[in-house]
Amino acid sequence: MTDGHDSAYDGLLEHHTVTDDSQWAFGTDFEDPLAGVDTTIPDGVDARTLGAYCLMLGDDALVYSHRLSQWTSNAPDLEEDIALANIALDLLGQARLLLARAAAADPDLVPVLPVGSPVPPEDALAFFRDESAFRNVRFVEPGNGDFAVTVARLLVFSTHRLALLQRLATSSDSVLSAIAAKGVKEVTYHRDYAARWFLTLAHGTEESRRRLLAAMVLVWPLYDELFRTHPVERTVAEQGVGVDPATTADEVHVVLEQVFSVSGIDRPDVPPTGPVSGGTGRDGRHTEDMGRLLAELQVVARAHPRGLW
Amino acid sequence: MAVTSQAEDEAELLARFEATVGRHDRIEPRDWMPEKYRRTLVRQIAQHAHSEIIGMQPEGNWITRAPSLRRKAILLAKVQDEAGHGLYLYSACETLGVSRRELTAMLIAGKQKYSSIFNYPTLSYADVGTIGWLVDGAAICNQVPLCRTSYGPYGRSMIRICKEESFHQRQGYELLATMMRGTDEQRAMVQESVDRFWWPALMMFGPPDAESPNTEQSMAWGIKRDTNDDLRQKFVDMSVPQAKALGVTFPDPLLAWNEERGHHDFGQPDWDEFAAVVKGSGPCNAQRIAHRKKAHDDGAWVREAAVAFATAVVEERAPVSVSKPGEGSEQ
Numbered sequence: 001m002t003d004g005h006d007s008a009y010d011g012l013l014e015h016h017t018v019t020d021d022s023q024w025a026f027g028t029d030f031e032d033p034l035a036g037v038d039t040t041i042p043d044g045v046d047a048r049t050l051g052a053y054c055l056m057l058g059d060d061a062l063v064y065s066h067r068l069s070q071w072t073s074n075a076p077d078l079e080e081d082i083a084l085a086n087i088a089l090d091l092l093g094q095a096r097l098l099l100a101r102a103a104a105a106d107p108d109l110v111p112v113l114p115v116g117s118p119v120p121p122e123d124a125l126a127f128f129r130d131e132s133a134f135r136n137v138r139f140v141e142p143g144n145g146d147f148a149v150t151v152a153r154l155l156v157f158s159t160h161r162l163a164l165l166q167r168l169a170t171s172s173d174s175v176l177s178a179i180a181a182k183g184v185k186e187v188t189y190h191r192d193y194a195a196r197w198f199l200t201l202a203h204g205t206e207e208s209r210r211r212l213l214a215a216m217v218l219v220w221p222l223y224d225e226l227f228r229t230h231p232v233e234r235t236v237a238e239q240g241v242g243v244d245p246a247t248t249a250d251e252v253h254v255v256l257e258q259v260f261s262v263s264g265i266d267r268p269d270v271p272p273t274g275p276v277s278g279g280t281g282r283d284g285r286h287t288e289d290m291g292r293l294l295a296e297l298q299v300v301a302r303a304h305p306r307g308l309w
Numbered sequence: 310m311a312v313t314s315q316a317e318d319e320a321e322l323l324a325r326f327e328a329t330v331g332r333h334d335r336i337e338p339r340d341w342m343p344e345k346y347r348r349t350l351v352r353q354i355a356q357h358a359h360s361e362i363i364g365m366q367p368e369g370n371w372i373t374r375a376p377s378l379r380r381k382a383i384l385l386a387k388v389q390d391e392a393g394h395g396l397y398l399y400s401a402c403e404t405l406g407v408s409r410r411e412l413t414a415m416l417i418a419g420k421q422k423y424s425s426i427f428n429y430p431t432l433s434y435a436d437v438g439t440i441g442w443l444v445d446g447a448a449i450c451n452q453v454p455l456c457r458t459s460y461g462p463y464g465r466s467m468i469r470i471c472k473e474e475s476f477h478q479r480q481g482y483e484l485l486a487t488m489m490r491g492t493d494e495q496r497a498m499v500q501e502s503v504d505r506f507w508w509p510a511l512m513m514f515g516p517p518d519a520e521s522p523n524t525e526q527s528m529a530w531g532i533k534r535d536t537n538d539d540l541r542q543k544f545v546d547m548s549v550p551q552a553k554a555l556g557v558t559f560p561d562p563l564l565a566w567n568e569e570r571g572h573h574d575f576g577q578p579d580w581d582e583f584a585a586v587v588k589g590s591g592p593c594n595a596q597r598i599a600h601r602k603k604a605h606d607d608g609a610w611v612r613e614a615a616v617a618f619a620t621a622v623v624e625e626r627a628p629v630s631v632s633k634p635g636e637g638s639e640q
Contacts, residue, residue, distance in 0.1 A: 080608075088385060092382050099378075300375070304494065
C-alpha cells in the first residue's frame with residue numbers, strides 16, 4: 001500500500017476556487033453535455049419538430065430511469081441492486097443528452113426561469129416543465145411493483161428502445177445518431193439482463209412463475225401505445241432524422257416471441273389501455289402515477305429556481 | 310500425550326502467526342490463525358460491509374429528488390459504489406467461513422452492528438454533500454490504515470474501497486462548494502447540514518481510547534493501526550482548513566489551534582448520545598433495519614427462483630457430463 005492514500009484528503013483544498021472541475025471524479029466532466037458535437041440542424045429538417053422528437057425519447061428515458069432508480073437499496077440481492085442502478089444510470093445519461101438536444105434544436109421548449117438563474121436548459125426541461133408538457137409514453141410511468149413486474153416491463157421497454165435506437169443510429173442528425181450509437185450498446189445489455197431474468201422467473205419456482213404471469217397482465221395493456229405513431233414521429237421519419245415506432249413493431253414482436261416461447265409464457269389476453277380525449281403520453285396525457293412521480297423528481301429543483309447545484 | 314502434542318503444535322502455529330504479523334506480512338485465508346483473530350475479523354469486516362449496505366439508505370433517500378441531472382447521476386453512481394463495497398467486503402468475510410446470507414441474517418436480527426452515523430436522517434440535499442465530505446472523510450481516515458491490515462483479503466478490498474471513497478469525498482465537497490456559490494438559502498442549507506453532522510462525524514472514530522475495549526488487542530494483531538483518539542485528531546486537523554475554504558463553521562466553541570501541541574483543541578461529542586444511538590435509540594435505527602429487512606424478505610422468492618432455475622439447468626446438463634469423462638466428477 002502506498003502512502004498516496006494517506007493524502008486522499010490533501011487534494012481537496014488545492015483547487016477549491018478554480019472552476020475547472022477536471023480534478024473531480026465521475027460525472028463532473030460534462031458541464032455541456034453536447035460539448036464538441038456538431039449541433040447544426042441538418043438541411044430539410046424542421047428544428048421545432050426535431051426538438052419535440054428529442055423530448056419524446058428523452059422523456060421516455062428520464063421517467064423510466066426515475067422508476068428504476070427507486071430499486072436502489074430495495075432490490076432482491078446486491079447484484080440486482082447494482083445492475084438496476086446501472087440501467088437507470090445509462091438511461092439518465094441518454095435523457096440528459098436528448099433533453100440538451102431538444103433545447104438546442106428548439107429553445108422555445110425550455111421553461112422560462114428567473115433572470116440570472118444558472119439552471120442549464122436540459123435541467124430546466126427535466127425539473128421545471130409541467131406534466132402536460134412531458135412527451136413520454138405512459139408505459140414507463142406506473143410504479144415498479146414487484147421484481148417480476150420490473151423484469152417484464154424492462155424486457156418490453158428495452159426491446160422496443162433497442163429496435164428504435166438501432167434505426168436512429170443512421171439519423172441524418174449527427175447528434176441523434178451519436179446518442180443512438182452509444183445507446184444501442186447500453187440497451188443491448190438491458191435487454192439481455194431482462195430476458196435472462198424473464199427466463200429464470202418463468203422456470204424458477206411456482207411462485208416466480210405465478211408472479212411473472214401476473215406481471216404480464218399488468219404490463220401488457222400499455223404495449224400497443226409504444227407503436228402508435230404521433231404526427232411528430234411521422235414527420236421526423238419522413239425527414240430521415242427520426243424513427244416511426246410503428247416500423248419497429250414486427251421486429252419487437254419477433255424478439256419478444258423468442259423469449260416468451262422459451263419461457264412458455266403467452267401474451268396475456270387483455271384489452272389495451274385507451275387514450276384520454278384521443279391523446280396518449282406523446283400528447284402530454286399521462287397516467288395518474290405521473291403527477292406524483294414529477295412531484296418527487298422536481299421538488300428540490302423547483303424550490304430553488306435560482307439554485308446552483 | 311496427544312493433548313500435549315496438540316498444544317505444542319498450536320504454540321508453534323501461534324508463534325509463526327505472530328511472526329508473520331510482526332513482519333507486517335499478510336495472513337491469507339489458508340493460513341492458520343487464532344480463533345479469536347478470526348472472530349475479531351469477522352466482526353469488523355461484517356460491521357464494515359453492513360455499514361456500506363445500510364449506508365445506501367440515507368443518501369439513496371435523495372436520488373429521486375436530486376436537483377439536477379448531473380447531481381442525480383453522481384449520487385446514483387455513488388450509492389451503487391456502496392453496494393459494490395458491500396459485495397467486496399462480504400466476499401472478504403466469506404474467506405473466513407461465514408456466508409453473506411448468514412451475515413445478512415445477523416444484521417437483520419440486530420446481532421451485528423453497522424456504523425451508527427447511518428442512524429441519523431438526511432434532511433436536505435446538502436446532506437448528500439456533507440455525508441460525502443465529513444462522513445466519507447472520517448471513513449477514509451479510519452480506512453486508509455486498513456489497507457495495510459494484517460488480513461490479506463480485507464486489506465486488498467480496502468485499497469479499492471479507499472480509492473472510490475476518496476472520489477466520493479471530493480464529490481461531496483464539490484457539491485457543498487458549488488452550493489456555497491449559489492443562493493443565500495443554499496448557503497444556509499449547507500451550514501445547517503454541517504452543524505447536524507459534525508458531532509456524529511466525530512463519533513465515527515469510536516469512543517475515547519480509555520473506553521475502547523477492543524483497541525489494544527486489535528492493534529497487537531495488526532488489524533487496527535491507529536487509536537480512535539489519534540484518528541479523531543487527524544480528522545479535525547484536516548477538516549478545519551477545508552471548512553474555512555468552504556465558508557462554513559463547526560458548532561464547537563472549544564475548537565481552536567493549539568500552537569504548543571501543533572494540533573487543534575476541540576470539544577468532546579456527547580458520548581451519552583453515542584451510547585444511546587449504538588443501543589438503538591438513534592433517530593433512524595428501527596427504520597434502517599426495517600428497510601433492509603423488507604428488501605431482503607421481498608426478494609426471497611426471487612433468490613429462491615434463481616437457485617431453482619440454476620439447479621434445474623445443472624440437472625438438465627448432468628447426462629451430458631456422464632458421456633464426457635472429467636466433467637461432473639465432483640458431484
